[in-house]
Amino acid sequence: MDSEGEGILLAVDTQGVLRRTVTDGDLRRAMLASAAPGATLADLPSNPPICVRDDADATAARRLMEQHRISHVPVVDAQGRPIDLIHSRELAGRIWLSPPHLGEEETAFVEDAFRSNWIAPLGPHVDGFEREVAAFTGVGHAAALSSGTAAIHLGLLLLGVQPGDTVFCSSLTFVGSCNPILYCGAKPVFIDSEPGSWNMSPAALERAFEWARRENRMPRCVVIVNLYGQSADMDALLPVCRRHGVPVLEDAAESLGATYRGRASGSFGDVGVFSFNGNKIITTSGGGVLVSDDASLVARARKLATQAREPAGHYEHREIGFNYRMSNVLAGIGRGQLKVLAQRVQRRREVFETYRQALSGCEGVEWMPEFAGSVSTRWLSCLVLRGPDAQARRDAVVRQLERHAIEARPVWKPMQVQPLYAGAPFFAHAEGADVSAGLFEGGLCLPSGSNLSGAQLERIALHLRHALGATSNAVA
Known part of the structure; x- marks a missing residue:
């Protein structure tokens, strides 16, 4: 608990199933109750863990924290194994995809x-x-x-x-x-x-x-x-x-x-x-x-x-x-x-480069290209996941970020597959090569606001690395 600095310990059994949580408050209460110096977790009062499933969003986690007056909620998979941890401090500061940035x-x-x-x-x-x-x-x-x-x-x-x-x-x-x-x-x-x-x-x-x-x-x-x-x-x-x-x-x-x-x-x-x-x-x-x-x-x-x-x-x-x-x-x-458009463009390009460097070690990640002779504003920082089950992995990343009050979205769903435009003629890039459908399948738009702080970018990158590592492991 001290080494991780999370303020909570997750106790699991030999199968990795979450059995209980222990907070620094639990330890203080045990000490006040005169727990023996050599006491183990098994000697503490047994309380079923309060947790949420993988498909829960930030609203469900916040509601649970308020109900039980706790500041952490573990996330468990279908087998009850912990895969993530949500903090109340994160939920108080939602990060939006592209918020307005007003000045003086x-x-x-x-x-x-x-x-x-x-x-x-x-x-x-x-x-x-x-x-x-x-x-x-x-x-x-x-x-x-x-x-x-x-x-x-x-x-x-x-x-x-x-x-x-x-x-x-x-x-x-x-x-x-x-x-x-x-x-x-x-x-x-x-x-x-x-x-x-x-x-x-x-x-x-x-x-x-x-x-x-x-x-x-x-x-x-x-x-x-x-x-x-x-x-x-x-x-x-x-x-x-x-x-x-x-x-x-x-x-x-x-x-x-x-x-x-x-x-x-x-x-x-x-x-x-x-x-x-x-x-x-x-x-x-x-x-x-x-x-x-x-x-x-x-x-x-x-x-x-x-x-x-x-x-x-x-x-x-x-x-x-x-x-x-x-x-x-x-x-x-x-x-x-x-008057501040040039600064806004520069900052959004910096945000994009921060993501690209932070995820440089993640396999199967391709960034929206910027071809020679053009300068993109990087209005949105966009990537596409390649490989097997790209859409499922992309959706898992979106869910994980949403649990931590971070907004991310798939790239635009192409018009030729929208119900509104069913039957409209469509011409693919090449025979059997529907590029836009492939981009939608694994495409992801990340928070890109020009008013993102360094701490917010670090928080997003942390959860992205976790999500991409987790989804890659799940596929493997």
Whole structure:
């Protein structure tokens, strides 16, 4: 008990089954009860161990600790053998996957919005945020909107997507990338990932265009997603789209601050989209931005986002519009966040490197690659487990981290296997090689916040090493 510093001793029988726990409090009480100096654990009052099973989460463990007024709970397997130990001090400090990271810069902008009474949508901070995002990304114009999904919806409309049209879209992505295709009444076709970046496969895209030409279903546009903070291979993808005369919507919702061949992510498509949701690298609480070098497209986006109101002294409407504009208060938060984007990117990259070094001795772990000429923000630190039973091992790691109040998630479930999109055409990276499905099978996203402390990273790495070692041993 002294050497481990855990404050608890687990007593097991010859089969390794947990028979009782002993804490320093138990020992103190035994001494107060005048236990003999040579007494053994068998001489102490016998109490059945209070423990939880392997499938218990942090909430169940916390409830048990509160009920029995204890600060440790052992975790046992189906045979009753201890495999883990949960501390109450861990459960008091949950670690989230990607929490907001606010500083002092935002306060001044928000206070200005309140002082000037610019609370409602639109206002000087909206204008300022649009100018600053456009300047940061090197794109001519920007429209600040209520969400990244709203920006994708408007982007599709701006590129002419109509009911019955076909739209190509990356398969390994969040559902918000492709749901707007359905909003437009169009039909999605999903394109697999390639191993070098986890983003859209140029080979799969080529085959999809060949199919579309044969079937007379040429896409109205292609949605290329930049996954988990990394740009897709634009030098390989854009020429394919240009050759067929099809515009590109670049979904850079997860990759603000990344670069590809020296250019900002989000600046390659005919329309680019960013998200400022609460879990993104910088946030406006909720919001998005649409960018384009085409001033007329962005002007139309602003009109559609304000209920398509016509320029008249009264409320005149000739077409369907949407309530998609960002508020002046949220734009103020965004302006403050944008000032620290470079530091946030640097810190997330440091978090990724910390994990990679901490798990360097773990077999079967592959990290999301960063191909030459690109700089990923590492919005999320992602790995994939390879080998037999990868999904079961991944799920065991997620459960173990959750027991210790650490949030981790599988990578996005690909769209071609989502019930919502059952039956949608899908083009794999190569014959019999569904890369996105393989990444989902063993893929794991780790806590990646730029406000993670060194102590928190150490805690996560400790439990990761334990979980990966335990799952590897279980498979062996």
